[in-house]
Amino acid sequence: MAEQFTFPKGFWWGAATSATQIEGAAKEGGKGKNIWDQWFDEEPNRFFDGVGPGTTSDFYHQYKDDIARMKNIHFNSFRLSISWSRLIPDGSGEVNQEAVDFYNNVIDEMIDKGVEPFVCLYHFDMPMAMQEMGGWENRAVAEHFGRYASICFDLFGDRVKKWFTHNEPIVPVEGGYMYDFHYPNVVDMKRAAQVGYHTLLSHVFAVKAFREKDRTGGEIGVILNLTPSYPRSSHPADLKASRIADLFFNRSFLDPTVLGEYPQELIDLLGEHGVLPDTESGDKELIKEGKVDLLGVNYYQPRRVKAKENLPNPGAPILPEWFFDHYEMPGRKMNPYRGWEIYPKGVYDIMINLRDNYGNIPSFISENGMGVQDEARFMENGMIQDDYRIEFIQDHLEWLHRAIEEGANAKGYHLWSFIDNWSWMNAYKNRYGYFSVNIDTQERTPKKSAYWITAVHKNNGFEK
């Protein structure tokens, strides 16, 4: 007998994107430079196939047709981000009217087509003028972010009801200050901790501004990439390794944004190694004011760890990997086209953790998806036959459904991504969209998954 997977009424169906990754028009419309424009100017060869942020997927010009596509595949919601450097080219000064017009047009068009805008304020795209002040290392930049957020609420808050301060705030900390895959590509745990801390404060300033202004029933949240941390065994040393990985990569933002405080164990660990960030008196109380209404969860793959086998080399920089080793579990299922593990039950484990330890905060899957390199090889009869993506989405939805049945407060599922897009240093290497994009012609073509998900959206679920 076929099993029915029907989702709660009003479930949010859609996809996620970000400004730098889809808009293009990096030098148009009065946009200021951000760190990606700068980095590409400095080191174009670090970007896959030498493709930079100049054009990306041209949403800036094609937004009307793209929103029509969203309607055609029955999205009821869609996440985009506002580009800080488009709206306020130097990050802290005058507002750029062309950007206001652009975002007004996009928002109005979405509402007109019945697609609710979910708007994120920061998706990795620091204005260059702010980076020159030290970026998130400088507390003043967090304050400028609060002002920018407040301007967005004033400009668009009459129509936008779902706001998110940051997307994956841990990623610029990791990429920019620990593992060399974001600008300014330094490796320094003390600076990383400072960057993480000021990023959190910037979130708090934005939440406070929102609460002071919003009178219209809007909600504010944050989008976190949660990677459940699974130990190799139940041996205490493996359990400890997994707890520490969880502290660094999940709880460092999850606890302060949902519970209003940092885990003491993380503070102790950073303190022991002399890498605690600088704080000011009154910050503890301030952080309590940043608790969110809504949590977006990006889930791609788990983190599997084991106890450290060898001590770090003397003089090696302190990194989270001082405290655990990665564990390649035999038999785990891999995405052969991206190299990431596929573990759909992770969705369930995250949601049950939120139910049990985070007050069952309203949440949704804000990104989940399957990246595929050289996806054009799967083109047949004019369409990418992405059965692997259909299976991937369906397996994750099944576990999400089960978590909901068991009381998790999950309200939606957004795929990464709507259209293929430019992914930072990986540029167009891994394709994720329901629609493929030809980056030379900017032509969009629905993949097989676009047809499959349309039926899921229409039926608010599927049968298996």
Ligand code: BG6
């Ligand atoms: C997500 C990010 O974690 O991963 C996106 O929020 C990014 O911005 C996506 O594009 C895919 O990354 P990659 O490296 O596989 O292209």
